[in-house]
Amino acid sequence: MLWIKAFHLIFIVCWFAGLFYLPRLFVYHSEATDTISLERFKVMERKLYYYIMIPCMLLTIFFGLGLIGSHWAIYKTAGWMHAKLLLVVLLIGYHHMCGYYLKQFAQNKNRHSSRFYRIFNEVPVVFLIAIIILAVVRPF
DSSP, X not given: OHHHHHHHHHHHHHHHHHHHHHHHHHHXXXXXXXXXXXXXXHHHHHHIIIIIIXXXXXXXXXXXXXXHHHTHXXXXXXXXXXXHHHHHHHHHHHHHHHHHXXXXXXXXXXXXXXXXXXXXXXXXXXXXXXXXXXXXXXXX
């Protein structure tokens, strides 16, 4: 069971690294004007999203489900776990919004400012804080 927890935590860290970095790339991409930079950001964003973020998200979910399954009798009535899982579902939605913006940039159809992406970049911090507090403190 500790191996499953260890891998769950490893892939959470890797997934969040991408969730923190990709929107930061969007900030810089939205400010870029030269063709070389614009194309370079497209490559960086695509590789980060498809080769790091998606696999890490899926492995986080896989190992998380393993942990839930191993203690199902406890977790099925734990309010903190329900709240945590709701936040994880919303975080997956945020992940997919990143994918949507990535596609917009890839098609040269970005409609947002660097300020928008600076604010958007802070969203996963809120999720991380809330999820960690729920998982460690288990307030209800």
